[in-house]
Amino acid sequence: MNTQKSIYLITLGLFTLAILGSIVNSIINYDEVAATFIKLGYPIYLIHLLGVFQFIGLLLIIINKTYWILEWVYAGFFMNLVLGAIAHLAIKDGNGAAAVICTILLFLTYILGKKVRNYEDEKNQRKSFYTPYKVT
Template identity: 65%
Template structure:
């Protein structure tokens, strides 16, 4: 269990660093990001919306409270990175490798999170057996 927790926190740290770096990059290099969004055919106001929801999403993932919103957070990040990679491939503006790496980190974080919550449930069940 300790090695599983360690790997979870390492991958979560890498994913968090990527998301926070993306948010900071959008703030610092707004003009370059806006040009890329225009080139991709997206409106530039999406930069603010993506930054806001990525901030909220990374907070929800870091808190790791089992709730329906956590599932939607993982789904939202997946769709963001998947569609971003597809958009970059469609206009031949790079290969979207950073988005693919983020998808892999997101998937590993999701699976490890599920395994850890299942282990917590098993431990709780074993600590308090129900007698009939």
């Protein structure tokens, strides 16, 4: 196994642990998380939705089957982390360091994942996805 793939797997593992830790924290410390959501002005039912979608996103990154789904998953995680950090900074509830670290891990996973996977296969898959069918 080459070094890039090793680094990719390590960063993916760290990112997965961080997101799973967030999900478990939301379950174990539900009252504190709910109080933070109320303080941020978000509805409480978003706690469950975020947990479910984060878990599905992790599964999709690990399974890693199609290019365009993977792009949407990374975009969703990026928006979740950046907007969460901004929300915490706006109400002066911490400095958002955990979200910044997770965003860095997300970028590393994204960039190294592109290098590890065969980029030519992704380009061909993208072309076949966007190419309209020929009607005869």
